[in-house]
Amino acid sequence: MAQEQKQPKKSSEEVTQDEVAPESDVAERKEALDDDVDAILDEIDEVLESNAEDFVKSFIQKGGQ
């Protein structure tokens, strides 16, 4: 466990600016990270085309170079 604390995983590096994540508290860090990911996905959800199946079916291109 102590080892894990010393080696922050990839995405926790991305929230180093997060004011509520003290170095020592893994749980809090993880929570902040999850909140962060949730916030991202919530925002992406808002702009994603509504019918994925239909959109994917209709995305047809002609070949190019």
Place this chain on the structure above:
Amino acid sequence: MGTEVEYGVTVQGQPMANHMVASSQVVNAYASATAKARRARWDFEEESPLRDARGFDMSRQVADPSQLTDEDMGLANVILTNGARLYVDHAHPEYSTPEVTTPRDIVLWDKAGEQVMLDASRMAALVPGTQPIHLYKNNTDNKGASYGAHENYLMRRSTPFGDIVRHLTPFFVSRQVVCGAGRVGIGQDGREHGYQISQRADYFEVEVGLETTLKRPIINTRDEPHADPEKYRRLHVIIGDANLAEVSTYLKVGTTALVLAMIEDKFITRDLGVDSPVASLRAVSHDTSLKHLLTLEDGRKLTPVELQLEFLDLARKYVEDRYGDDADAQTKDVLTRWESVLGRLERDPMLCAKELDWVAKLSLLEQYRSRDGLEWSNAKLQLIDYQYSDIRPEKGLYQRLVGMGRIERLLEDSEVERAMHEPPEDTRAYFRGRCLEKYADSVAAASWDSVIFDLPGRESLQRVPTIDPLRGSKAHVGELIDRCETASQLFNELTHG
């Protein structure tokens, strides 16, 4: 150097829409709306009678698209005041950057191209009766069709082509770990489910060749320098993905230019060739853990990152050997970033989620997979792949990630805005762009290597060749263009001055 990007195109509510028509509508809308770009046509054949260049009228482009023949559509082809070319190629709107000399300038004018395309598609939507047309900066529909994002590098003619093939092939097999754009789907038609590093890898079938639309080769042999053929060749690179992330584009072009410089200077003495380049290219793309082992011709087995580190090591020595402390800041920056990215890719690719397209996209997809328990076959993941490349700021997922501060940028919006209209200052694109901007009414046609004037009082059109890509820069002609109020004045000074 320069890049040319074909954009994917959809017409809202019309999956079977004619893509050539839609692409033409986009290009023509931009041509009509930007009056200065309107008159000059692309000069395809410098040998053809110049009279043919006269009488071109963009207005027939707004005829009912169903009445347009292929020939008419061939006219959807304009030159912009930033020196770029906007046209229709193979049923896709395409933007070619003006010629530039640095990787950062590639990023800048390539990004300007995204904004031009965005404006163009919005302008097309204003024409009554047209459905909205959406553009995607990607390279495949995951149903078998692929379209390109090419790079062009000016090289000395004296460089043996065999050297280029030998050293560049292993570089191209491995560089996708840095500049891949990421793709949901495996195989040309996306039959297998999963994620791979490159948009384009599965569409490459041979090692060397002239084709660009089928049997695509890792090394393309098109020899069309758009410059003095005695001195130069233009290396036409067709293997790259269209990148959204600025760092991806920057490193793609910056590292490739370094490797090409080493090849020109015969600096690479190690043979880094890999067995079965085409199969290896795909195997690298299909392994997002980056652990796939490439077999080198000397028997060593290296991961793609280790192979890139070999090139980095050579490049560091090359720059030290040739320039020492005098190396320019951007070259040093490319080396530093390259090393930093490779180091992190080796530890954990996800550490590059803010810089590299394929990692940013994968990171987002994995977050969705984990939150919603999605299999790779789920249409939502495919949708995310497409929509990552939608160039609209309100819809594009890359754009949303930038908006949320999840992507590192190299550029300011204000300079991109400027680069939509202003040419680079250190190549012939400066002359082309300024002439288009200042003497729009007198420029009959232009191309990479010429500007053709239609001057009052002269029977024939007057062609000014721009055969040397580094002449016609601001240093050469800036003051002259500032001083000349009319194209006639400019032409007289050029020919008699």
